[in-house]
Amino acid sequence: MGQSHSATTTTSTVQSNDSISSNSSSIQRRKSIQLVKQKLSRSELLALHNTFQHLKTQSTDHGDFIEPKRFLEQLQLPSDLETAGVLLFKSFSQLGAYPNYKLSTAPIHLSWNSFLTAFAVLTGKLDEPHQDSMIFETAFFESLAVLPRPDQYQHQPQQEKPSTTQMPNILETDKSPKGLTLADLGIQFDDADNDDVIGLNSSKESTQDTLKILQTDLTELFVLALWIVHAEHVEQQSTVPDIDSIRSLADTITKTILMMDRSNNYNNKSEDDCISHHAFCIWKDRNAPFLFKTIQSFIYTRFAMVAPIKLTDEEDTVSLRTMDLVLSQDIAPLPLHTDILDTNCCALLSWCLPETFLATKQWRRLYSGDKDGFSMNRFESHVFKYPGPTLLVIKVQVTNKNISKNDDDLDDTTMILAALINEPWKHGRQYWGSDACFLMELYPRYETFKPTGKNQQYVYCQQQFGIAFGGTTSHPPSSSSSSSSLSATQMTTKMGTINVASDGCILYLDNTLQNGRYHQEQYPALPTYQKSEQRSSGAFDYLFDVENVEVFGLGDEKLTLLQKKAWDFEYQDATRRAGVQIRQQDGQVDKEILKLAGIIQDDHHHYYETSQQQQQQQYHHS
Numbered sequence: 001m002g003q004s005h006s007a008t009t010t011t012s013t014v015q016s017n018d019s020i021s022s023n024s025s026s027i028q029r030r031k032s033i034q035l036v037k038q039k040l041s042r043s044e045l046l047a048l049h050n051t052f053q054h055l056k057t058q059s060t061d062h063g064d065f066i067e068p069k070r071f072l073e074q075l076q077l078p079s080d081l082e083t084a085g086v087l088l089f090k091s092f093s094q095l096g097a098y099p100n101y102k103l104s105t106a107p108i109h110l111s112w113n114s115f116l117t118a119f120a121v122l123t124g125k126l127d128e129p130h131q132d133s134m135i136f137e138t139a140f141f142e143s144l145a146v147l148p149r150p151d152q153y154q155h156q157p158q159q160e161k162p163s164t165t166q167m168p169n170i171l172e173t174d175k176s177p178k179g180l181t182l183a184d185l186g187i188q189f190d191d192a193d194n195d196d197v198i199g200l201n202s203s204k205e206s207t208q209d210t211l212k213i214l215q216t217d218l219t220e221l222f223v224l225a226l227w228i229v230h231a232e233h234v235e236q237q238s239t240v241p242d243i244d245s246i247r248s249l250a251d252t253i254t255k256t257i258l259m260m261d262r263s264n265n266y267n268n269k270s271e272d273d274c275i276s277h278h279a280f281c282i283w284k285d286r287n288a289p290f291l292f293k294t295i296q297s298f299i300y301t302r303f304a305m306v307a308p309i310k311l312t313d314e315e316d317t318v319s320l321r322t323m324d325l326v327l328s329q330d331i332a333p334l335p336l337h338t339d340i341l342d343t344n345c346c347a348l349l350s351w352c353l354p355e356t357f358l359a360t361k362q363w364r365r366l367y368s369g370d371k372d373g374f375s376m377n378r379f380e381s382h383v384f385k386y387p388g389p390t391l392l393v394i395k396v397q398v399t400n401k402n403i404s405k406n407d408d409d410l411d412d413t414t415m416i417l418a419a420l421i422n423e424p425w426k427h428g429r430q431y432w433g434s435d436a437c438f439l440m441e442l443y444p445r446y447e448t449f450k451p452t453g454k455n456q457q458y459v460y461c462q463q464q465f466g467i468a469f470g471g472t473t474s475h476p477p478s479s480s481s482s483s484s485s486l487s488a489t490q491m492t493t494k495m496g497t498i499n500v501a502s503d504g505c506i507l508y509l510d511n512t513l514q515n516g517r518y519h520q521e522q523y524p525a526l527p528t529y530q531k532s533e534q535r536s537s538g539a540f541d542y543l544f545d546v547e548n549v550e551v552f553g554l555g556d557e558k559l560t561l562l563q564k565k566a567w568d569f570e571y572q573d574a575t576r577r578a579g580v581q582i583r584q585q586d587g588q589v590d591k592e593i594l595k596l597a598g599i600i601q602d603d604h605h606h607y608y609e610t611s612q613q614q615q616q617q618q619y620h621h622s
Helices: 002-038 042-055 068-075 079-095 112-122 135-144 215-232 243-263 277-287 293-304 343-352 376-383 483-487 500-504 557-578 587-596 603-609 612-621
Strands: 056-059 063-066 212-214 274-276 307-310 318-321 362-368 390-401 414-421 438-443 447-449 459-462 466-471 490-493 496-499 505-510 515-520 540-553
Touching: 002 112, 042 056, 042 063, 042 068, 042 112, 042 293, 063 068, 063 112, 068 079, 068 293, 079 112, 079 135, 079 215, 112 135, 112 293, 135 277, 212 215, 212 277, 215 243, 215 274, 215 293, 215 343, 243 274, 243 277, 243 343, 274 277, 277 447, 343 438, 362 376, 376 540, 390 515, 414 540, 466 500, 500 505, 500 515, 540 557
Parallel strands: none
Antiparallel strands: 056 063, 212 274, 307 318, 362 540, 390 414, 390 540, 414 438, 438 447, 459 466, 466 505, 490 496, 505 515, 515 540
């Protein structure tokens, strides 16, 4: 009898605890949803509610929710990007329960509250701007990750390893009027309440050290990010996105990360085709800190900037469509004119350049070696006096190289290199610039070289020497202003004839702007820029011939006008100091004589008053 009384008491206690836990969970659920709604504006909530009402499917078992087929239709992606759309749906289904989700738990149905929560996470609405760790980046990766140990599936013979790439084509016509369900995708759902979202500040066990994502899935995300940039500029370029070139670049990047993962033991030298979260973060933080900005913006416009549109005049069917692919501030800039940068290169630049350098969406080309002539004088007359940041891009043909066999992955001899310069160009016998400068390799591999803080030798420009970036010593590359002295610094090595001074920098262009060197020592004394992480030894050495050099002004039109005014003033001042009255009728002859004598500068810098075609005509005429 005593035992019976004890059992009754225990049962009563358990029921009481369950009741308290249920009430507490309900309160936490309401608080978490309320916090998500506070992060969204009233207009955003209204737009998202209209989108949900349009896409939702009614179910007696699960209430109102968005099916995968309807979700993918709203993304409006081409068929080649179907897998990327499936990945986004998978992420929404996982993050709808944020932060009460784990890698091993099943996705949930996209009810109103779960859709709202996932949208807030994936568009960065929950990120705090002053925090180093962003909720979006970790949550997005984790929502697409696979279980870290494949042997966990050996006791579940009927369940295969998660792989979004093995999902069926969900865009195909389905005979069911409701379309495909989540179960049709092979995804099993939790029976818990869709809206059981615990407080956003609740703690959860960290799994970042063991998170992995399939290489194929990461490739699809890169394909999506690149395609968005291509699709933004379809009208400007009068071409359709080249999916083959996009996928080739995405494959190259993910293979690079995978090799880094294995060689650096981030992935415990695993032979599976998975990339660890740690390796991905190291690559992204260095090379593409703004990689996901276009994807976030794409998600935002697809669900929060929509308008109902009738498909046909005869039918009452209404579809939600967006006019813009991404938000205007997130559009990747493109040069107005370029012979080097393609859209893939511009996408890579948008991933690594800080936002302050991306405000102007159409970069003006200040100088082209092919169009304006290869010489330091020509370079100076077009680039100097521009009072803003510039981007120098070089397309080269490698003539000789000294690298590890493991790093010899060049299919051809072409390379594209770039340098961001945040200060106006100038001559001098000392390096100049700031820690906002950095170097980039855009092709055939993609890697950036940021400042180390150990040295401040960012940029060097001198008429008799040429241009250098990234000093590795405590002194400038040349202290001589004599061309005859400089010629003595040439020496012959197994790499060929090189300027000895080029040993002290990463990137060097001689004063003809037609030859140069791109190299890095394994153990430089005072490196200004980071060591390569994508080469096994960290060392490389390339001699090259320059195919073309271009410099772009990254500021707005006001900076171009300021450059023009500065050159006009110097031209007028030089003419006055020359003490020569230029004749009106035969003035062109007198000007040419003064240019040859070095008394006045070439007035070719007035390029912004003419079209690019007129510039070329003027140059060829002169």
